[in-house]
Amino acid sequence: MDNGIRIQGLTKSFPSPRKHEAAHRVLNGLDLTIEDNEFVCVLGPSGCGKSTLLNTLSGLDRDYDGEIRFGGRPMTRAGKPPVRMGYLFQDPRLLPWLSAERNVDFALENSDVPRHRWADIKDHYFQLTGLQAFRRHHPHELSGGMAQRLSLVRALAIEPDVLFMDEPFSGLDELTARRLRVDLLDIWRRTGKTIVFITHNSYEATFLADRVVVLSQGRIRREIPVTVPRPRDYDDPALFAVSKEVAATFIAAAEEAERARARLSEKH
Ligand SMILES: Nc1ncnc2c1ncn2[C@@H]1O[C@H](COP(=O)(O)OP(=O)(O)OP(=O)(O)O)[C@@H](O)[C@H]1O
Numbered sequence: 368m369d370n371g372i373r374i375q376g377l378t379k380s381f382p383s384p385r386k387h388e389a390a391h392r393v394l395n396g397l398d399l400t401i402e403d404n405e406f407v408c409v410l411g412p413s414g415c416g417k418s419t420l421l422n423t424l425s426g427l428d429r430d431y432d433g434e435i436r437f438g439g440r441p442m443t444r445a446g447k448p449p450v451r452m453g454y455l456f457q458d459p460r461l462l463p464w465l466s467a468e469r470n471v472d473f474a475l476e477n478s479d480v481p482r483h484r485w486a487d488i489k490d491h492y493f494q495l496t497g498l499q500a501f502r503r504h505h506p507h508e509l510s511g512g513m514a515q516r517l518s519l520v521r522a523l524a525i526e527p528d529v530l531f532m533d534e535p536f537s538g539l540d541e542l543t544a545r546r547l548r549v550d551l552l553d554i555w556r557r558t559g560k561t562i563v564f565i566t567h568n569s570y571e572a573t574f575l576a577d578r579v580v581v582l583s584q585g586r587i588r589r590e591i592p593v594t595v596p597r598p599r600d601y602d603d604p605a606l607f608a609v610s611k612e613v614a615a616t617f618i619a620a621a622e623e624a625e626r627a628r629a630r631l632s633e634k635h
Pocket residue numbers: 381382393411412413414415416417418419420
């Protein structure tokens with residue numbers, strides 16, 4: 368099945384808290400195509416609409432203008448999204464009163480994965496993420512990296528076609544984050560999912576992505592393909608050159624956003 372994503376004219380506004388003020392337009396007619404099995408990182412200054420984009424793509428927020436299609440199948444205003452989706456957030460969002468394994472069961476209970484497959488799926492992902500020995504542990508007994516691995520197991524267990532990740536490694540130390548990036552790339556290579564990954568980190572983006580999309584004020588400022596072959600090395604000058612380009616685009620976007628904010632505050 369084709370699980371590519373086509374976004375056309377995506378526009379999202381939030382009403383202003385002040386009565387007579389115009390709504391705040393966060394996504395501004397955004398067009399983006401993400402291929403089936405592509406790994407795309409989205410980067411952009413704070414407030415440029417990254418999480419809003421992810422919320423609309425994932426169906427958490429369906430109050431927008433424009434069109435989102437998954438392999439040609441449209442996201443509708445209500446009902447189930449056209450593909451199975453997995454999410455990973457900055458904090459692991461585990462249920463503290465349940466063991467690691469029961470946290471995964473909880474996600475499976477709310478999915479349409481048949482029960483007879485659960486044991487194999489759990490074995491597979493607990494093994495893959497090195498958490499086999501911790502299945503009976505509770506979240507407070509896990510390190511930050513382990514807890515984030517568990518939330519990855521939980522996201523993958525429901526066998527999503529598309530994985531949405533909102534700064535999932537930004538709260539971790541760099542060594543743990545590096546290990547998890549390698550784990551994630553390994554899982555991506557084996558399972559062929561489409562991944563949309565939000566980050567503030569240009570090194571992380573270029574290490575992971577097929578393509579980096581830099582957002583600015585609710586639009587795409589630039590798309591930068593990363594053609595450096597995998598496995599990639601952070602010390603590779605070719606990778607460093609791309610991440611410098613990504614960082615420069617990011618900084619230009621942030622400066623543009625600052626100027627826009629200054630113009631707005633002059634008006635008021
Ligand atoms: N529920 C909401 N109601 C009103 N405004 C909102 C809401 N959610 C987001 N916004 C506004 O939309 C803009 C974009 O927010 P969003 O969280 O998408 O940015 P972001 O790029 O993910 O930022 P960050 O990198 O800081 O997480 C911000 O100005 C924010 O205040």
